[in-house]
Amino acid sequence: MNSLILLQATSPQPSEWAMFFGRFHPLIVHLPIGFLLIAGLLELDRVTRRQTVSSHTITLILFWSAVSATMACIFGYLLSLGGGYDEETLSDHMWEGIGVAVFAWVAWAIKHDRIGPRIRFGPLLYFPALGVAVLLLLAAGHQGGSLTHGSDFLTQYTPEPLRSMAGIPPREQEVxxxxxxxxxxxxxxxxxxxxxxxxxRCVQCHNPEKSKGDLRLDSPEMIKKGSEDGPIIVAGKGSESKLIKVCLLPEEDDHHMPPKGKTPLTENQIALLTWWINQGAPFDKKVAELKVPEEVKPALASLGTGSAVGGGGQVAMGPAPESPVLTMKLPAADPKAIDELKKAGLLVLPLSKEQNQLEVSAVNARAFSDAQAVSLPKLSQQIVWLKLGDTEVSDATLAQVAQLKNLQKLHLEQTKVTDAGLKNLKNLPYLEYLNLYGTAVTDAGLKELAGIKNLKTVYLWQTKVTETGVAELKKALPNLEINMGLGESSIAAFTKADSAKAENPKAK
Incomplete structure (x- = not known):
């Protein structure tokens, strides 16, 4: 065990001054990289092409490379006092960084017009010292990337056949x-x-190579272990679990997770984690084996392939089977029209080969836009399910969607669709399911939906609709199920309410 790790294990929490200067390490560390590489390239050019580069220029570059490498070592040490790094990788990175600084000073001293002549065999040692400094620089950079991003940071996206040739294991499927x-x-x-x-959202900073706060979230065992401050999950009590508390803090709070600059958890994701903890944080249960409160059903339903929420604690998938369009015999689709949609990145899947209904999904085509949507009407009879969520489409696309006369399910979540576009949906006789989550739709748009008599389920969370607008829509369509999702206040209230139920099982 090296002295740095022993010191970290026994020393108290580093001071704010140490952490303040330590945070400058990622900034300072780029300076010796640039200086050393420039010095090496100038020397290579001078030797190979006999270019006359000023010796004083190279000496000056080497001096600042040595100074900046030394500063990077000091700031890196201060940063390491905060902990949360793999000890072996940290040790290698530290000694390689120190080596860069040492050999940069040696190369500078030899190159110096006053100090160099006093060093015995100096000219013979100059190029080896400069070369070793550059090689250590590359090695230290790799280890630094491993500390920050994981040990496979450089090789993660190595394509075949290079992976096999280099003996790199097959890449795991990313989530x-x-x-x-x-x-x-x-x-x-x-x-x-x-x-x-x-x-x-979390494992990038809490993994085997980088475990901030001595917390890892990459496996059930590590989640159960918790952090240096103790457990992060209180089974049955989501509101008392640190994992949830830090996600609900204001984003500007230093303890908010993920930290500022990282993509935060969505309201649905927080709701799902809270529900899981309130159900005892099981690692081997199915959804059907747990109680699903009404507040969580929209979040669960959003995970499915066009899911709707049923009763009895179950999540009922897909449109109602009695829908007439699902039993209707449709003409066969034009293969050229299918190929055209596939070239645009859409998935075209058969719902029923015998009856020729199709599902078209943009799950792998996030850049799908209004210009490409003009191809949709070429399958106006066959497209029954259309999923355009998280794409670039806007109201112009809905003019094309209006021609899909057998459309039953439409996903428009997190698109640029507005009230104006919803006017195009009034003449879709079979439309039963509509997802408008995360759009700019308002109460004015809900008035347009009132004319869709077969509409059974609509998702409106994170839109601009009000309770008044929802009430008016319910008057027009009494059997319509409207899911408004969860806001931050609702999540907080939900966690408290469910924790109270866990403490008092008899509470209704």
Whole structure:
């Protein structure tokens, strides 16, 4: 065990001054990189092309490379006192950084017109010293990247066949977002819901190579272990769990997680984590085995492939099976029209090969736009389910959607759709499901929806609609199920209410 690690293990919490200057390490560390590489390139040019580069110029560059490398070492040490780094990787990075500084000073001293002549065998040592400094610089940079981003930072995206040639294991499938779940009721709560949330928002700073606060969130065992301050989960009590508390803090708060500059958890993600903890934080249960409060159903339903929320604590998937459009025999689709949509990045999937209904999804085509939407009407009879959520489409696309006369399910969440575009949907006779989550729709748009008599489910959370507008829509369509989702205040109230129920199981 090296002295740095022993000192870290026994020393008290570093002072604010130490952490203040330590945070400058990522800034300072780039200076010796630039100076040393420039010095090396100038010397290479001088030797290979016989260019006359001023010796004083190179000496000056080497001096500042040595100074900045030394400062980077000092600031890096201060930063390391905060802990949360893999000890072995930190030790390697530290000694490689010190080596850069030492050999940069040696190269400068030899090159100096007054000091150099006094060093025995100086000219023979100059190029080896400069070369070693550059090599250590590259090694230290790699270890620094490993400390910050993980040990596979440089090799993570190595393509084949280079991976096989270099002996790099096959790349693990990344979790960039929560993948749509075919059957939410049968989904494993931790593996398919909780773990993807943690991996996309938290694991970058809480992993085997970088465990801020001695906290890792990459496995059930580490989650149960908690951090240096103790457990982060109080099973059955989401509101008392540190994992939830830090997510609900104001974003400007120093303790807010993820820290400022990182993508925060969404309201739905916080609601799902809170629900999981309130249910005892199980790692081996399915959704169907847990109680699902009404407040959580919209968040769970949003994970499914076009899901709706049913009663009895279950999440009912898809539109009602009695819908006439699902039993209707439709003409076969034009293969050229299908190919055109596929070239635009859309998935075109058969709902029923016998009846020719199609599902078209932009799940892998986030850049899909109004200009590309002109291809949709070429399958005006066959498209029954259309998923354009999280794309670049706006009201102009809805003019094309209006021609899909057998459309039953429409996803427009987090798009640029406004009230004006909703006027185009009034003449879709089979439309039953509409997701407008995260759009700019207001009460004026709800008035347009009142004319869609078969509409059964609409999602409106994080829109600009009001309770008054929702009430008016309910008057026009009494059987319509409207999901408004959860706001931050609702989440806080929900966590408190569910914790109270956990403490008093008899409470209704």
């Amino acid at each position: 960039a977002s929560i993948e749509p779940i075919a059957d939410v009721n049968q989904a494993m709560v931790y593996q398919q819901i909780v773990h993807p949330i943690l991996k996309t």
